[in-house]
Amino acid sequence: MKIAIAQINPTIGDLLGNAQKILEAAQRAASGGARLLLTPELSLCGYPPRDLLLNPSFVEAMNITLQNLAQDLPANLAVLVGTVEQNIKAHITGGKNLFNSIALLENGQVKQVFHKRLLPTYDVFDERRYFEPGLQANYFTLDNIDIGVTICEDLWNDEEFWGKRTYAVNPIADLAILGVDLIVNLSASPYTAGKQQFRETMLKHSAVRFQQPIIYANQVGGNDDLIFDGRSFALNRQGEIICRARGFETDLLAVEFDEAVRDLQLSSVAPGYESEDEEIWQALVLGVRDYARKCRFSKVVLGLSGGVDSALVAAIATAALGQENVLGVLMPSPYSSDHSISDALALAKNLGIKTDILPIEQLMQGFDRTLANLFADTEFGLAEENIQSRIRGNLLMAIANKFGYLLLSTGNKSEMAVGYCTLYGDMNGGLAVIADVPKTRVYSLCHWLNRNNEIIPQNVLTKAPSAELKPGQVDQDSLPPYEILDDILQRLIHNHQSAAQIVAAGHDSVIVNRVIQMVARAEFKRRQAPPGLKITDRAFGTGWRMPIASNWVAVKNAYQTKTTPTPTLVCSDGQDAQPRIK
DSSP states (O other): OEEEEEEOOOOTTOHHHHHHHHHHHHHHHHHTTOSEEEOOTTTTTOSOOGGGGGOHHHHHHHHHHHHHHHHHSOTTOEEEEEEEEEOTTHHHHOSOSEEEEEEEEETTEEEEEEEOOOOOOSTTOOGGGTBOOOOSOOEEEETTEEEEEEEGGGGSOOHHHHSSOSSSOOHHHHHHHHTOSEEEEEEOOBOOTTHHHHHHHHHHHHHHHHTOOEEEEEOEEEETTEEEEBOOEEEOTTOOEEEEOOBSSOEEEEEEEETTTTEEOOOOBOOOOSOHHHHHHHHHHHHHHHHHHHTTOOOEEEEOOSSHHHHHHHHHHHHHHOGGGEEEEEOOOTTOOHHHHHHHHHHHHHHTOEEEEOOOHHHHHHHHHHHTTTTTTOOSOHHHHHHHHHHHHHHHHHHHHHHTOEEEEOOOHHHHHHTOSOTTTTTOSSEETTTTSOHHHHHHHHHHHTSSSOSSOHHHHHSOOOOOSSTTOOGGGTSOOHHHHHHHHIIIIISOOOHHHHHHTTOOHHHHHHHHHHHHHTHHHHTTSOOBOOOSSSOSSTTOOOOSSOOOOHHHHHOOOTTSOOOOOOOTTSOTTOOOOO
């Protein structure tokens, strides 16, 4: 039996458009001789639909669309479609009103419906907000082949692989006990760097342990801050990869189930990526392209400072949307260096994008005159520095509003973590492209991008990073070297290490204490930031839920010595213990 995998890119809420994509994949699969077609989790509505699921009319429309799709599908092709089903017993037994489901469509009908058993509630997932878990193992029989059905998280609870159980049941083990011939998994698994290797290792363990061939169908595309990488794949009973779809693009591939040996046969295996930088680049390009397309933007605008962050974002945008759809705006001040302008123009020439130059000195003078009486007898400081950034943010927003462009924010994760960014200034935008990319990774991506020919001007990569808001300013006036800062942030944010553990790893206690305070105090800024594309397992987005008003001080409670006083930090609004912002 030939089984096809439709790795589609749904748009959330576009029921008719998503159904059409499934139908087109089904027609291609049928013409290629497939008997069964797999589509991703919630493929009919797109994942994650979030609070659209609380709208009864949306759920009703999904059911109608599913029924119509069943009638339109090719004859002699069974199709598994991701949808939701109402929990009709909820008003009697309690529980949520919906199931996260897979519908088996065949011969114009909905033949069976299977419910997701394990509902994740960590990181970006909040499925118990909407769904009731299924209670029984899911399988169906097609042409004398028993096929077990699992949905995304159902695969992620093998206690032998993890060394523990997160949920009470293991759906894969239950299907193995039932003696099915094959297990399929319909997923919408968001991308993070290195995750594909982890998926393949995990499913290889399950395939070998339970002697089960497994087919994994994953969604592809960008939905808000989440990127889905696709890379659907299948393993035989020996845990060998026998097919893999392409990454970060739609795909349709087929694999043969040999009834004689009750196993999958070798098919097409797309190669992996040469480096993690290449993988991350592809993810960010897809994220920008889909965010713009699905939000109905055709062109983008961004500020070009001559720095490495805006250079990388401009390169990503150009790859995603084409050079004719990217506008770079230079906004020099009296503190801007000559190389800032020349480097930005050199970058624009390399990329082939349009530029405009809008000097801001006169606007700065206007602010000075307006604030002169109020600011009398005070020294030039952070308030004046930040006005420059806010002038630039206003200009960029004006351009975006006037011409209907999407404004791209260019701040990196290191800056977002410690609040080295300006509210209503460089944080302005509709999408923060590299908000989950640490500064050291920004440089790594730029060097990868330059591997064959120079795209990012060399001077951008070698000069000291600077906001250029006052004479001679560099980032390291306010921050530790980025190599040190990023390692501390990795340990603090991703590894959840205490200050004592970070210091024990070799970092200076004063720097550690200072960074921890800056991260905590910058929460109010991150709450107001535009959505940022997620590429790590701990991003400042959907899955980050920290309080703003909190009395937990990590330095005080986790690590503080009598000989190391907690440093006092300068704040943009005159309060102590707040991070400096540019």
